[in-house]
Amino acid sequence: MNKVLRTAGLTVAVALLVFGATRFANVSSAATSPDGQAIFAARCATCHQANGQGAGPFPPLAGNADVTASDTSNIIGIVLNGKTGPITINGKQYSGAMPAWRGQLSDAEIAAVLTYVRSAWTNKAAAVSADQVASAGHPAMLPGATIYAAKCATCHQANGTGTDAYPPLAGNPAVSAADPKEIVAIIVNGRSGPLTVGGKTYNGTMPTWKGQLSNPDIAAVATYIRSAWGNNASGVTEQQVASAGTSVSTAIGQSIYAQKCASCHRANGAGGGPFPALAGNANVNASSPNAVIGTIEHGRNIMPSWKGQLSNADIAAVTTYIRSAWGNKGGPVSEADVTAVK
Numbered sequence: 001m002n003k004v005l006r007t008a009g010l011t012v013a014v015a016l017l018v019f020g021a022t023r024f025a026n027v028s029s030a031a032t033s034p035d036g037q038a039i040f041a042a043r044c045a046t047c048h049q050a051n052g053q054g055a056g057p058f059p060p061l062a063g064n065a066d067v068t069a070s071d072t073s074n075i076i077g078i079v080l081n082g083k084t085g086p087i088t089i090n091g092k093q094y095s096g097a098m099p100a101w102r103g104q105l106s107d108a109e110i111a112a113v114l115t116y117v118r119s120a121w122t123n124k125a126a127a128v129s130a131d132q133v134a135s136a137g138h139p140a141m142l143p144g145a146t147i148y149a150a151k152c153a154t155c156h157q158a159n160g161t162g163t164d165a166y167p168p169l170a171g172n173p174a175v176s177a178a179d180p181k182e183i184v185a186i187i188v189n190g191r192s193g194p195l196t197v198g199g200k201t202y203n204g205t206m207p208t209w210k211g212q213l214s215n216p217d218i219a220a221v222a223t224y225i226r227s228a229w230g231n232n233a234s235g236v237t238e239q240q241v242a243s244a245g246t247s248v249s250t251a252i253g254q255s256i257y258a259q260k261c262a263s264c265h266r267a268n269g270a271g272g273g274p275f276p277a278l279a280g281n282a283n284v285n286a287s288s289p290n291a292v293i294g295t296i297e298h299g300r301n302i303m304p305s306w307k308g309q310l311s312n313a314d315i316a317a318v319t320t321y322i323r324s325a326w327g328n329k330g331g332p333v334s335e336a337d338v339t340a341v342k
């Protein structure tokens with residue numbers, strides 16, 4: 001008995017030692033994380049050039065809004081999976097083949113080289129983490145039920161019934177709607193403000209999962225909540241998540257407008273006094289959004305400048321909103337459109 005206990009004790013001690021050593025090894029390997037600049041020189045510069053300007057069929061990465069976009073899932077996907085076919089960058093069309101690096105570079109190396117290209121030359125964008133590469137690179141690594149348990153159940157409860165503060169997802173008609181676009185947009189972008197479900201009004205904040213869950217993972221968890229607990233709606237595909245784009249942008253834009261713009265231009269866009277109407281305004285509806293973007297970025301007379309106060313993505317969202325609300329019919333505006341207006 002005594003011997004068994006002591007053996008068990010020894011095993012635990014050995015296990016702790018091994019565990020400690022492994023952790024130590026992890027810490028020291030993090031200290032020597034891969035050198036993005038060296039990887040770029042060795043693997044990418046032959047095509048994209050050391051100065052990031054590209055050449056011939058190889059597009060520039062310097063001064064390229066796709067590369068510095070705040071949502072990194074697109075460029076992570078291109079580096080992992082390669083890309084062929086036409087792509088327009090800064091008004092010029094390219095149609096070459098970008099090789100796939102999946103399996104040739106580790107997640108940490110891809111994160112390091114992307115962090116480098118997002119901060120080299122004149123580029124200035126946030127770093128990419130190995131976790132972001134991992135979640136984009138292993139589509140729906142986790143089944144929807146597992147994602148739900150890890151990320152959603154604290155608020156919406158394991159059985160989907162919610163609480164007084166968090167709306168139910170079980171038996172919720174919005175969750176089971178034939179077109180999943182609205183709920184996908186909410187999962188991607190979060191939501192705050194009053195929301196009525198089954199006659200009860202909630203007024204909390206649903207976090208945004210953009211950049212934290214990959215599109216396949218969002219598709220998996222959305223499919224799960226539409227089929228669990230007696231819900232019986234169709235699955236959600238990765239393409240549906242990707243195409244939630246414009247309506248997504250409009251939803252964010254609407255909330256920015258309510259907070260930052262409606263005090264002058266009014267909630268219904270009709271303006272009043274010195275504040276011009278945005279509804280039915282020819283400048284706002286112009287086929288090129290550039291002039292309107294310029295006014296929002298730089299202000300004009302007593303119209304405030306929003307540069308530095310709103311991100312480019314937020315300016316794109318609010319511009320998309322004012323171009324589509326109140327009967328306006330201007331097209332959507334992308335973050336790249338905003339970045340291009342100086």
Ligand code: HEC
Pocket residue numbers: 040043044045046047048057058059061064066067075078079083084085086087089094095096097098099101113114117
């Ligand atoms: C053999 C040449 C070649 C190499 C090597 C190469 N690329 Fe590319 N890359 C391309 C081409 C060509 C495209 C455009 C693809 C298209 O036309 O669809 C591209 C596109 C891209 C894009 C997307 C740009 C955009 O605006 O969407 C990124 C990001 C990128 N490459 C990063 C890298 C990184 C990082 C490396 C090194 C790990 C690398 N490339 C190595 C040829 C190359």
Ligand code: HEC
Pocket residue numbers: 147148151152153154155156165166167169172174175183186187191192193194195197202203204205206207209221222225
């Ligand atoms: C921190 C708490 C919290 C977490 C975690 C959370 N939610 Fe929410 N969720 C909310 C709140 C609060 C609302 C209501 C927002 C409002 O009042 O506008 C909401 C709303 C929703 C809605 C919209 C329901 C409707 O009737 O339109 C969906 C769908 C949803 N959440 C799904 C999810 C999924 C899927 C996850 C996990 C990936 C998740 N939520 C994680 C708090 C949370």
Ligand code: HEC
Pocket residue numbers: 256257260261262263264265274275276278281283284292295296300301302303304306318319322
């Ligand atoms: C403090 C009041 C105020 C706020 C807040 C405000 N604006 Fe303005 N805005 C104005 C005024 C005044 C003008 C007209 C400027 C002029 O006379 O040159 C204007 C002009 C504009 C125009 C140009 C219209 C045209 O005909 O060219 C747009 C577009 C616009 N605002 C959008 C916005 C957006 C989007 C927001 C929120 C992010 C916002 N404004 C917030 C006061 C405001």
